[in-house]
Amino acid sequence: MVLITMAPKTKYDTISEIAKRRGFFWPSFEIYGGMSGFTTYGDLGTKLKRNVENLWKEHFVRRQGFLELEAPVINPERVFEASGHLENFKEYSAECSQCGHSFRADHLIEDKTGLENVEALGGEAIKRMMVENKIKCPRCGGQLNEPELFLTMFKTEIGATGGEVGYLRPETAQAMFLNYKRGYIHNREKLPFALVQSSKVARNEISPRRGMLRLREFTIMELELFFDPEDPACPWYDEVKDSVIRLYTEEMEAQEVKEPKVLTIKEAVDQGLILTEWQGYFMGVSQKFITALGVPEEKQRFRAHLPDERAHYSAQTYDHEAELDTWGWTEVSGCAYRTNFDLSNHMQASGQNMEVLREDGTRFVPHVVEPSYGLDRLTYLAMENNYERNKKRNIFHFPRELAPYQVAVFPLVTKDGIEEKAEEVRDLLLKKGFWVVYDTGGSIGRRYARVDEIGVPLAVAVDYSTRDDDVLTIRDRDSWEQVSLKIKDLPDALESYYKREKDFLNLGEKVVRT
């Protein structure tokens, strides 16, 4: 008997089917066979992603008065020499000639010899030590091929002929460090302040996987907060210090503790589990932000990086993780304490002074705390967490800030002057600046279903009483309730709804259909 096992359909399969069909996102370069690690956003995805970005800026930029920045994707080699990326963004991989498994050459040498940080010795030393120590495949004992270098930054040339070597940036943070002095001046030479950038980066991943979760080109939202280590207080700390978080510390990670510590941010900072108040602040804001995307708190946690997992610049990093239906706990953000590593390196490499003068006359290089978000996976996270299959239809219950379109306008029927009236309503809303879907095709029920599937929160129906008395109805995506109001009151009603000054049932008179 042959047992045929079909891979079960995952939530990711469902979401990506809708995404392709309705135009949220799909694989890039499809007509030429595709290329993994790249994704293309359609109309709905572009708008959704933009709204996620704006919501992030509401949480992390606007209220604090932090400064935005937009810098080049292509950077000259010197930047990454100074940042340590050229040294750290590569690895030597040795493949077994018998079983085909590949291993990190430097780790094999470390295991055999007990040496540490073999990677830093360079490629030639690694190749030599592989031979000298007669290192075999740890899996099958077979002969290992000579280690190959993988540089996971994209390399290019600046200038037409024999130009300078350039790299596509793998993070945006370096731009904040390069432009730190200008930011400092623009902030009227006061600390603390932050430089924020939301834009594209590229990493030449060896094998990108999992749809939107690991891309070769993606949008990153990063914030570099500069502060005086002797004056480490965060002025907004009180807003988050009592927030309860689920925490896995470095020690718990090392001991593989299963259950998280559940405690307030203040407790975690006071106990030294989180090194700085600023990290605590950003972790608290982070939890509010991810919750605002529609992810419940019990599906969020913070997990410390172990030293060997940590980036070369980091003294402490907490990942903010969210639980996905298909892939389990997934990093959505990293909050790293970068100390003065980057500014010091750039100061040394460029010869530019990055120091700040204290009132008492002492000088210091500011320390940095960096929360960093992958916007593409947040966009997917928002889709997965707001998706529902109900009454044989797909619904995205996007929070109103995220919805790609804000309101749909439907004529109940396309005769008796109803359609003309509906066009008037549509034009009014467009004039007032709303993102409007207008649809006349099929039954009204089908049109409700169509906009449910793209997460439009409100739908306006124009019927005979609209034609005769200017009274229309708004239907709520989530409850299917309806309220009625006059056309002239519609723009203000929608505006207060989208500012969260009013909830749906306060927009008009509740309609009861018998």
Place this chain on the structure above:
RNA sequence: GCGUUCGUGGUAUAGUGGUAGAAUAUUAGCCUUCCAAGCUAAUGACCCGGGUUCAAAUCCCGGCGGACGCACCA
């Protein structure tokens, strides 16, 4: 990158060594006073390259892409 597996209209699929069938969606018309109703018609597909064969979407090889496992994810 290695291993397993898969690749048919926009989407999700059926199927056979003799170029494909239904669904859904879309478009047009009819109908229609609130949750994917109905009727009529139309549009639309075998991932790419090579091989075997009288004949390949089907078999074989390679590539590309996806999923899963290993490795990797600074």
